[in-house]
Amino acid sequence: MKNIYRPIEGILEEIITETSNIKTFVIRSKEDFSFRAGQFIELSIPGIGEAPFTPSSDPNVKEKIDVTVMKAGRVTSLLHSAQKNISLGIRGPYGKGYPLEKFFGKDVLIIGGGVGLAPLRSLLFSLFAQIDKYNKVVLRYGARSPADIVYKQAIPEWAKLNKVDIMTTVDVGSPDWQGNVGLITTVLNDLPVDVKNAVAIVCGPPIMMKFVNLKLLDLGFDPKDIYLSMEKNMSCGLGKCGHCRLGKYYTCKDGPVFTYAQLQGINDIWD
Amino acid sequence: MYSIYFIESSKLNQLAQDLTKTHRVFAPVEKRANFTCEADFSYKKFSLSSTLDFNPYRAVEPLKSFFTYPHEKVADYFSAEKNVVDIPQETVVFGVKSCDIAGHKIQDFVFLEGVEVDALYRAKREHTLIISGDCIDFKQVCHCLAWEILPYPTWGFDLNLSPLNEGFVAEVGSRKGEELIAQHKSLFVPIRDAQIAGRRAKRESLVDRLKRHLLPQNLVTKDSVQKLVQQGYNAKTWKEFMLTCVECGGCNFICDTCHCFLLEEKKQNQPGLPAGGQNAKLRLWDACLYANYARVAGGANPNKLRAQRLRFRFTKKFDFFVSNLGIPACCGCGRCIEVCPGKIDIREVLKSLAEETKEKT
Structure with a gap:
């Protein structure tokens, strides 16, 4: 019988520096591995530590997975100092992922903050692959400064795609920054979406998601149409270890993406 | 319907001794x-020279300690054998009580159901015989009846023993139990109606005594x-009761229903451990009363305060499990x-909450 705690081996093939504290790790799995956008994996440095990450690569590309990681704690710091060609452990994928079929025929509004664009990139690839199924894709992305923007080369390329509308904002600009300056909520007015036929997908730091969620409710979004990525300590990924409990849910198995409607009535969701 | 027999005390002792030849046997x-x-009754490994004690109430150790361990290896890194779980040694646990069985329903729910089955747990479950017994007394802290759990098991055992005269009424509760009886047929004799009646009378008498013990406590x-x-x-209760908490995690570890664990890493050739071996994944019992239980990378922690952690424990037991399984995760042990x-x-925590919410409404 299958041992659910057994990691499979992946080789760290490439390390891409995105910003001063964010890197993308390209991993080739030695065994079959696939995931859906929004699902996460438990990535480990064998014998050292393990942490949950949502892959940022195209789910349709099976050979490699990208994981974009911000240096935040012990495991992420060690990953940042890792060299190419080492073995990493992969468990998963876990969680439910985005219900793409529910987005068919709708305006898909995607709002990302900081490294929160990582899981959203995997979602974007999934949407782009079947772009005719959606009405349009609108991305609003906020970073602290122009230097903190991830996927700097890719974003302008995505913006050229048909039915895709992208706007980036930074909290603090720089002399050569031509885009918007201001918090993410400042670029959520006059959105080119029909809120009655749209879904909003939000991923970023809890404080950003809290205010974006309030803004979306103000704009008239139905709580059932707002998808939020919840951040909790997820150790097993399987709804067994208990750490990521959020009210009557486990973030790992019932999420990590929840609609706001699911979370209404649960206390202190942003803590 | 499974069968029911009578076994003399000396024969039961012989059964336990016989079982040591093929099983690891644990008895309080x-x-x-x-x-x-x-x-107090504490589990020990039973040997050929041991004598079986009949514990009048539950042992110190929770039943879960036979199925998950405070510290155990759950997987090797990149081992050649794929996805295989070792078959554990055949084990027999005597002295299990009704509260343990009720609490173990939570463990079964966590590890045997949900998105994936925990094969390690299932293997131990399949290779363990649970020989339970009626309670014939109770501890001061016992309050199973408050959760509508009777002090004698009616399900969830392989064999249940109810002391009567110079022996035990032995009720089979599973196919594994039937097989056990079949292998040791000569030790058991057919049950008589008077013995069934005798068991009932003893059970009713203990329930009465326990009710008289619990009634004045006015439990939730x-x-x-x-x-x-x-x-x-938002009650003050959480804070007031946590003033004396020393964050030892004892309540979590000793609890029959608490199941939280943390996956950790064992490094090859780790100092203080035997040399050699591979990097491995360990599973450690964890406690929601510990400060870093819910902490995430970067330091954010939804349960920074001890009061939040006590509330987390209680909402898990009495809200989460009622929503997800239909029963509270407390067995009153x-x-x-x-x-x-x-x-x-x-x-007392629950009673204080009841007082506080009554005052408000």
Whole structure:
């Protein structure tokens, strides 16, 4: 019988520096591995530590997975100092992922903050692959400064795609920054979406998601149409270890993406 | 319907000894600090020369400690053998009580159901015989009846023993139990109606005694507890009771229903451990009363305060499990009450919440 705690081996093939504290790790799995956008994996440095990450690569590309990681704690710091060609452990994928079929025929509004664009990139690839199924894709992305923007080369390329509308904002600009300056909520007015036929997908730091969620409710979004990525300590990924409990849910198995409607009535969701 | 027999005490002892030839056998042994206090029963490995004690109430150790361990290896890194779980040794556990079985329903729910089955747990479950027994007495902290759990098992065992005269009424509760009887047929004799009646009378008498013990305590009931912890979310109770918490995690570790664990890493050739071996994944029991239980990378922690952690424990037991399984995750064994150096009493916390929410409404 299958041992659910057994990691499979992946080789760290490439390390891409995105910003001063964010890197993308390209991993080739030695065994079959696939995931859906929004699902996460438990990535480990064998014998050292393990942490949950949502892959940022195209789910349709099976050979490699990208994981974009911000240096935040012990495991992420060690990953940042890792060299190419080492073995990493992969468990998963876990969680439910985005219900793409529910987005068919709708305006898909995607709002990302900081490294929160990582899981959203995997979602974007999934949407782009079947772009005719959606009405349009609108991305609003906020970073602290122009230097903190991830996927700097890719974003302008995505913006050229048909039915895709992208706007980036930074909290603090720089002399050569031509885009918007201001918090993410400042670029959520006059959105080119029909809120009655749209879904909003939000991923970023809890404080950003809290205010974006309030803004979306103000704009008239139905709580059932707002998808939020919840951040909790997820150790097993399987709804067994208990750490990521959020009210009557486990973030790992019932999420990590929840609609706001699911979370209404649960206390202190942003803590 | 499974069969029911009678077994003499000496024959039961022989059964336990016979089982040691094929199984690891564990049975509770009396430990008494002095004669002024209640006796405790603690699990020991039973050997050919041991004599079986019949524990009148539950042992110190929770039943879960036979199925998950405080510290165990759950996987090797990149081992050649794929996805295989070792077959554990055949094990027999004597002295299991009704509260243990009720609590173990939570463990089964966590590890055998949900998105994936925990194969390690299932293997241990499949290779373990549970030989339970009626309670014939209770500890001061026992309060199973408050959660509508009877002090004698009616399900969830392979064989249940009810003391009567010079032996035991032995009720089979599973196919594994039937097989056990079949292999040791000569030790058991057919049951007589009078013995069934005798068992009933003893059971009823203990339930009566326990009711008289619990009634003056005015405990919170099974039906009201979920609403109570929901309404008491912002209660002062959490803070007041946590003033004496020393964050030892004892209440979590000793609890029959607490199942939380943390996956950790074992490094090859780690100092202090035997040389060699591969990097491995370890599973350690974890405690929601620990400060870093819910902490995430970067330091954010939804349960920074001890009061938040006590509330987390109670909402898990009395809200989460009622929503997800239909029963509260407390079996009234009282182990957490006995173990707590801060004298935090689960019954009193709930009663205080009830008082506080009553004042408000």
